Amino acid sequence: MDYNHIVRSILVGFHYFFLLFTVLIVGSYIILAFLSSKETKRYLKKNSFVNHKDLISSRIAPSISIIAPAYNESLNIVENVRSLLSTHYVNYDVIIVNDGSKDDSLEKLIIAYDLERVEYLIDYKVPTQDLRAGVFKSKNPAFDKLIVVDKENGGKADALNCGINISQSRYIACIDVDCLLLEDSLQRMVKPFLEYTDRKVIASGGVIRIANSCKIENGKLLQVNFPDKWLERAQILEYLRSFLLGRMAWARLNGLLVISGAFGLFDKEIAIQVGGYDTKTVGEDMEIIVRMRKYMEEQNLKYKVAYIPDPLCWTEAPDNRKIIISQRNRWTRGTIETLKMHRKIALNPKYRILGLLSFPYWFIFERMAPLIEVTGMLYFIFLYFYQELSWSFVVGLFLLAYLFSLLFSFVAIFTEEFTYHQYEKKGIGIKLVLTVFLEPLILHPLVLYAAIRGNYDYYFNKNKKWGVMVRKGLSKTE
Secondary structure (H helix, E strand, O other), X not given: OOHHHHHHHHHHHHHHHHHHHHHHHHHHHHHHHHXXXXXXXXXXXXXXOOOOHHHHHXXXXXXXXXXXXXXXXXXXXXXXXXHHOXXXXXXXXXXXXXXXXXXXXXXXXXXXXXXXXXXXXXXXXXXXXXXEEEEEEEOOHHHOOEEEEEEOOOOHHHHHHHHHHHOOOOEEEEEOOOOEEOOOXXXXXXXXXXXXXXXXXXXXXXXXXXXXXXXXXXXXXXXXXXXXXXXXXXXXXXXXXXHXXXXXXXXXXXXOOXXXXXXXXXXXXXXXXXXXXXXXXXXXXXXXXXXXXXXXXXXXXXXXXXXXXXXXXXXXXXXXXHHHHHHHHXXXXXXXXXXXXXXXXOOOHHHHHHHHHHHXXXXXXXXXXXXXXXXXXXXXXXXXXXXXXXXXXXHHHHHHHHHHHHHHHHHHHHHHHOOXXXXXXXXXXXXXXXXXXXXXXXXXXXXXXXXXXXXXXXHHOOOOOOOOOOXXXXXXXX
């Protein structure tokens, strides 16, 4: 048996595999960028003359409950709630679910908003942990839209389910309590629910921006600044690519599988029909969208998951390597859990776009991509010792990958510049360009490492849950 021939055949197979994967992922990014630009232009043209104030003032605007889970948020809870109460939408309430906090979050809310415990009829359509201190409302009419619920700790998904049970509104806006909503966020997010008559909109999401170093006072964004730390800058660029070039394209295809847990609007009836948020996964934001879509496909109902390119929500991003790795580890495990739980969708014609396009894409280019990338690195190391390596080929390949990464990032920056132009201050443009060149070397290695750790933890560390996510709060930064 000619073992050298067998080894060379295997190596040739690896060559073609990595070439095919590279062509597919580059091609998919180009297609997504093209579709995203088309969808963004369509949205801007369609909404250029829309007066969102009509939705603000209309008493027949659909009711919305903003549900914000809170756990040990004492440092910023009062300011964060003030921000959520500052929206200009007319028909809404804010439900703060204190999920078994061990600090004085509840006490601070009681003092700041003059809260008192009230008897409240709760329709337990979704199972949750028991209440602790109960339900609170303000004695001050100025805060009549605020509801505070104190319950036993059950995690973010359980807290959101509690908010669903408390809510009496038609729609639910699920949000991280430390996120900053712009004043017209709700009317922009609810608009797709009103304008589609041939299908049911089950959820809508919006662009999430990073608020690190921005100037914020009294729950309002006054000035958009660019952070000094390179890790924060790199995440801004990553968010621009993800939201402006990725999710907009999937929204056009009606194949979106995830809406950021930081801010999303949902049809409460459908959310209840599918059983609310799954408390057994760390990727509850993705899992509920997949489950809602799966339900609509199985009921053979026309539906849409909408996406808004407007920067509606600003959130705090991790500012150190440890927290970034912990966050991305959890995202990886959440993706693995969701795809595994709903694997019957994969390549199943019954689920149309969901099964034939969205699910395979997420599996190959989100779930498997980090593993394939690391395998490729190990493969090159093997070739080096096997003396089959052409360094000109290696340099050319890595240079090509690097240049494509730069190109894709520049497209994201140009899209931002010619649409919403949030980074207006002098000098930010140069900093963004420098970030484009350094981001593949600063952030990508951390994300890749976190993804590998996430795979390891999923299979070999079953007790690992959310992980560490320490926030410093959205401060008043000049």
